[in-house]
Amino acid sequence: MTDDNQEFANKITTYLDAGTAELKAGTAYRLQLARTNALARLADPKRAAEPRFALAGAGTGTVGGGRSMWVSGRLWLGIAFIALASIGYQQWQAYQQLSDIADTDVAILSSELPIDAYLDRGFLNWLKTSGDD
Numbered sequence: 001m002t003d004d005n006q007e008f009a010n011k012i013t014t015y016l017d018a019g020t021a022e023l024k025a026g027t028a029y030r031l032q033l034a035r036t037n038a039l040a041r042l043a044d045p046k047r048a049a050e051p052r053f054a055l056a057g058a059g060t061g062t063v064g065g066g067r068s069m070w071v072s073g074r075l076w077l078g079i080a081f082i083a084l085a086s087i088g089y090q091q092w093q094a095y096q097q098l099s100d101i102a103d104t105d106v107a108i109l110s111s112e113l114p115i116d117a118y119l120d121r122g123f124l125n126w127l128k129t130s131g132d133d
Helices: 003-020 025-043 073-109 115-119 121-130
Strands: none
16 A cells, blocks of 8 residues: 555544444344454355446445346336326316307307307407406
């Protein structure tokens, strides 16, 4: 190790020791057991021969037993449900608008006005302005 690396390691060790000084005895004991187990697994020659990659953030994005969250069926089922619900809502809105237009047409056509009234430009203007109220 170079002098810079040794100095950096000493600073880190000092900060870590200061942080662990405030831990409860039970927590420190569990950390010691976990470290002992990790070192025992590291000393296992069968496991040491296997190549392992350690990346920052490795293991994030997993669900439960370590499967990727994108493999989870529940996630895709939820996405499909949301997509179908939004499409269904849009279709329902379109149907409601069409139904309102049809009801308006039926009301106008079933009234007792003569056909000539519907063809009059003044009547069309009245319909446009009366709809703005």
